[in-house]
Amino acid sequence: MSTPVLFFVDDLAEGLEPSAQRFHQADPTAAQINVLDLSVTRGDGIFETAGVQHGSIMALDAHLTRFAHSAAMLDLPQPRLEVWAAAIRAAVAAHEPADMLSAKFIMTRGIEGTGVPVGWVYVFEGDEHDHEREHGISVVTLDRGYRHDVAQTSPWLLQGAKTLSYAVNKAVLREAARRGAEDVIFVSSDGFVLEGPTSSVILLRDGRFSTPALDQGILAGTTQADAFTILEAQGHTVEYRQIRADELVGADGLWLLSSTRCAAPVRELDGAPVPIAREISDALNTALLARTK
Ligand SMILES: Cc1ncc(COP(=O)(O)O)c(C=O)c1O
16 A cells, blocks of 8 residues: 655645744654544544546535535535645645545544644545446435434534535444444435435436435545436436435436446345446546546
8 A cells, every 4th residue: 555645734724823824744653633623622623535537536615515515504614726736736646646535625624722723634545446336235214313404494403514524424434333344324204315425326227317415414426427418429418306205116227437436337235136337327427537537
């Protein structure tokens, strides 16, 4: 495994004291984060993970836009996106070449009481996902416990922001494992398909590709958006809409999409087989893996 690269972002947000440098490289094996940082004590901060294919950062603008949106939802200072973009590019360039890397960037609320956020970019070689793309994954549906309109009724729950509070997103994977599955599709308490704990959902049924409408307290997936562009260019019909959980039964194809895994076809849902639309799945992954931005 190659050595990861760490860059701290110094001039990271609007309205803060000007900093002498925009960003700087640091030792990823040394202790760097203060034990009073609110990311450590409260999970209070935001992050993004972009895929990096052969040195090209995928969907960087979309990740930066979502980062700024998450910052706004958490009442954090607005990140200086041009500094973040430069730091991410520099960190990727400092990493030894690899087929696929992940560029994770994080902004925390900082050390308690200071009001000064802390931010960094960490570039690393993640897990290999060829097997999942080829053989598919086994998935269970789990109730998220919120209605589909939670983002409108209770915006303080931060549904739709990419926060560092991922303990629940990890807990559901352990629940999936207890049920003999590898991943999860969240369903709202009133019966609508939402998203995976680290992925977006695309359903193929009756010749149409559907993904849950984005106003249902879910993250706007950058990979799903690129997948829709690709599918449309290939002549397919795509749509954002409310999808009832019972529509997943009898799907002609079902995928979980995310930045480094790309399109993982679901081969089993709640113990029942789901067909892998092989040609479509392979063509979609070939196109997603061939993106240059
Ligand atoms: C909750 C959630 N939904 C969807 C996604 C997929 O987003 P993207 O395709 O931008 O990686 C992620 C990615 O981590 C996620 O955490």
